[in-house]
Amino acid sequence: MKNYLLKFTIGVIGGFALYSCGKLDYENKEFYKQEVYIINAKSTAAAERLISNMEVFTFADTLRILNDDYDTELVHDARKGIAYVNYKIGLGGSLPAQEDLAVRVQFDQEAVDDYNTERNTELYIPDKSLYSVNVPYDETEEAFTVIIPKGESSSALIFTIPLDREQINEYAKFAFPMKIVSCEKAPLSRQYTSFMVASLVINFTQETDWSGFPIPRIPEGRYHSARLQSNVQENMSNNIQRVYKYITRLGDTPELANQFTIWGTGVWSFENQGYWNNAFMYNRLYLNDSVRGTYTMEPVRQTPDYPWPTFNYSTTQGISENNKYDPKTKTLTLYYKNVIREDYIDILTYVGDDPSVYDGKGIYGEWLYPTPVGAGNRIVLSWEQLRSTGYTYWLPIATE
Secondary structure, three states: OOHHHHHHHHHHHHHHHHHHHHHOOOOOOOOOOOOOOEEEEEOOOOOOOEEEEEEEEEEEEEEEEOOOOOOEEEOOOOOOOOEEEEEEEEEOOOOOOOOOOOEEEEHHHHHHHHHHHOOOOEEOOHHHHHHEEEEOEOOOOOEEEEEEEEOOOEEEEEEEEEEHHHHHHHHHHHEEEEEEEEEEEOOOOOOOOOOEEEEEEEEEEEEEEOOOOOOOOOOOOEEEEHHHHHHHHHHHHHOEEOOOOEEEEEEHHEEEEEEEEEOOOOOEEEHHHHHHOOOOOOOEEEEEEOOOOEEEEEEOOOOOOOOOOOOOOOOOOOOOEEEEOOOOOOOOEEEEEEEOOOEEEEEEEEEEOOOOOOOOOOOOOOOOOOOOOOOOOOOOOHHHHHHHOOOOHHHHHHOO
16 A cells, blocks of 8 residues: 555656656747737727827816906916827837837828828828927938837837917828838738827816805706707697796705706706606706816615606616806706717896796696506696605795
């Protein structure tokens, strides 16, 4: 028995030793073909060879409140903008470069010409006085020389473009079409040797500065909705188009200050389609920045205070944080995100403090709560009926 165990132990050890001596050495072995390629830093896929209308900079102007009458002064963003067009010149494969690789990259005028012909545009390669670049340009070869250093797998070709806000239309005509023309010590990719950035987009935003002045309270009541006005088919009942949304506060306690419910969502009226598939057409709105005066709008999640969630259908409605109320025009701009896979901007214009909802029948008949199986969807005929669903926040009910 001891002799058997000894032989078995020696056999196992010998087997491990044999396996160890015979294993493959994977270090410093290249398992893929090394090829030189080009790609843009903002590209999202290797096969992508063109980025049109690249957003490169945003000028942020400030609307400063001057007095209690909400007179304003527009302060322009005086910064000198800078845009970057960043290309990566890379070496494919599993190993880095074994020596310095000099890659020659040129502008591809033919690519711009084809782009203009196909799209009826007038893009052009900007003059060298309008940008700087991080690598040398050979006037004789008409090429940029990008070095991939030994031990590395890529290097950058970066164009830096100073921006003048008065010339934004010209930047929209800029094109940076690049192609790799040679690399003496490594083969070029058969597919990925060219890339073009076509048209640089400069954006403008406007922030409101309320410093030193109180944020105007959003008035509660009835608002005319531009979106409901334009969506006739889904907001028509009894030959009446429902064009109003309603805003009510959550309560009067300090912790509920500047918090509201918006009745009606996306492109649907609460009067006409208030209750749909065990959900309500409403959203929550609350102040998120007392200096800029911006509000967050978000879908309602079902809680003890909210009896039903916001109607979402086949998607999950997103959250927006840049909603604003303008006290001069009494308009509230709302940004609905991902409502049945669509984004909507709605302009609500304050009509008055009458909070009464339509007292009649919508396209789905009278209100029934709870909804019997197969009964479909119902409108809300009164705030009292809404209270019966379990909604606990403030409502414009005379008896409360």
